Amino acid sequence: MSIRIADARVVPILLAPDLAASTRFWTERIGLPIQQQTESAVTLGAGAGTSIRLSASTEGTTDSQTQLDLVVEDVRAAVDALRAKGVQFEDYDSDEVTTVDGVADQGDAYVAWFTDPGGNVVGVEQAK
Numbered sequence: 260m261s262i263r264i265a266d267a268r269v270v271p272i273l274l275a276p277d278l279a280a281s282t283r284f285w286t287e288r289i290g291l292p293i294q295q296q297t298e299s300a301v302t303l304g305a306g307a308g309t310s311i312r313l314s315a316s317t318e319g320t321t322d323s324q325t326q327l328d329l330v331v332e333d334v335r336a337a338v339d340a341l342r343a344k345g346v347q348f349e350d351y352d353s354d355e356v357t358t359v360d361g362v363a364d365q366g367d368a369y370v371a372w373f374t375d376p377g378g379n380v381v382g383v384e385q386a387k
Contacts, residue, residue, distance in 0.1 A: 274316035275377040288344045326379040334369045334385035
């Protein structure tokens with residue numbers, strides 16, 4: 260049997276020092292359903308048959324770069340809906356990135372960022 264890795268389903272893993280808090284955040288505030296749960300990991304359903312795995316971690320992420328992008332059709336509507344659920348978006352004002360009401364014009368996309376309880380930076384992105 261021939262296996263094509265290019266056909267494999269990809270499941271991004273986000274580190275979670277407090278797995279319960281991260282699970283509550285992603286299910287209650289972001290709105291993703293739990294697909295599978297163990298003592299050390301929670302897999303959440305996302306769009307188009309994809310999923311995200313939260314993995315228990317003693318340290319969490321120390322990287323301030325974007326860990327995951329959620330691609331949406333309307334970034335402003337997504338930001339407004341998530342803010343209504345208590346999600347706080349990052350504001351940036353630098354030579355590289357400037358946000359206006361939480362959203363940056365990145366040239367080919369509009370992007371907003373939030374940080375989950377594990378310290379993972381997540382982008383909400385709309386292609387132009």
